Structure formats: C-alpha cells, structure tokens
Amino acid sequence: HVQLEQSGAEVKKPGSSVKVSCKTSGETFNTYNIAWVRQAPGQGLEWMGRISPVHEISNFAQSFGGRLTLTADTHTSTIFLELNSLRSEDTAMYFCATEGKGRFLQFLHDWGQGTLVTVSS
C-alpha cells in the first residue's frame, strides 16, 4: 500500500491560486498514477484529473477549463495540484489517490487524508 500525506488546510481569496501537495511513500514513486478528487461540502465526489509521474502526462476534467495543473517532483515523491482563478464553488475537500496498476486507467486504491480549501472574500 502507498501512504499519501497531504498539505494542510488553505483559505484563499476569489481570483487567487492554491497549491496542494500530496507526498507519497511505501512504494516506488514512478510505478503508479495519482488522481485528484474533490468533494464540496455536503456533496458527492468529483474526479478532477490524474498524472503519470513516469510519463509526465496529465489528464483533466474539461470542467476546469485550463485552471488546473498537476506536477510531480520525483526527488521528493510528491505530487502537486494547482488550481487558479479560484471561485467560491471551488470550496471543497481535495483528495489525492493512487490508481491501481495494470491498466491505463484504474480504480482508486489508496487515499490521502484530504485538504480543505476554502475560497472566501
């Protein structure tokens, strides 16, 4: 299993950006993809995007319209999510999760503890 440790809660102003980190351990970093899922207060789960650290390829949900960037630091086994032009609707808990292996796209196996991002003026 992979352990995922996310950065702490953030409070941001509308129009600003947020960067959330997800540090992994327990398995070789480049052997799995990482997905990001968010959950607005009282709402369901929303897939945001995913990154393949070894291939440096990312895929995103169209609903984020270019506001979302995913990067990987192989030296520290850390994945970063950056969301810009924040709106109040971006207030949510943000989760990173590992994808299972063996196929291009997989179920979500291990999850981080979540990072609460609050967007408020």
Next chain:
Amino acid sequence: DIQMTQSPSSLSASVGDRVTITCQASQDISKFLSWYQQRPGRVPKLLIYDASNLETGVPSRFSGSGSGTHFTLTISSLQPEDVATYYCHHYDHLPPAFGQGTKLVIK
C-alpha cells in the same frame, strides 16, 4: 462523457437486512466499475473493483456484480458500522466519473 446514476439516493434499513444499491452507466463500461464507502467525516475507502472483486480486508458481506451498463453493490447482512455513503465509479476510459452517491442509514 459517461454518466453514472445510482439508486436509491438514500436508503434506510435494519441491522441484519440485505441491502442492494444499483449503479447504471450511460454507456457500456465492461467490468471497469468500482465501489467506495465513505463514512461520515472520513476518507473514501475502496470496497470493490472490476465490478466484483473484493478489496483485501473488506468484509465478505459486501459483494459486487454486473457488467456492461448495470451494476449492483450488495451488503448481505447490514451492520451498524456500514452507515455511510456509497459511490460507484467507472474507469473504462477518460474521463472517469462517480455516481451521485447513496446514503445508507440504520432504521
């Protein structure tokens, strides 16, 4: 994009009851469907993958079935600790998507 529709949206059942939650995909997704349990205030937890494979450590009262567009999650004998919201999730192709969730409470 594929839409995932769960039913019911909420469910009340008694301890010991057999509980079934369904998930319908708007297109054929073969077997690429997983189920997650999210207890109140907790992180989602993988229960079932590839439609019917039980994740290691998950109690055997949980089972999944289906293929194509229609899938079910069954709890054979409901326990108090099963109070949670359950989500299906397809990963057949990009973009993956979750169902809207089914909230399960004890009667």
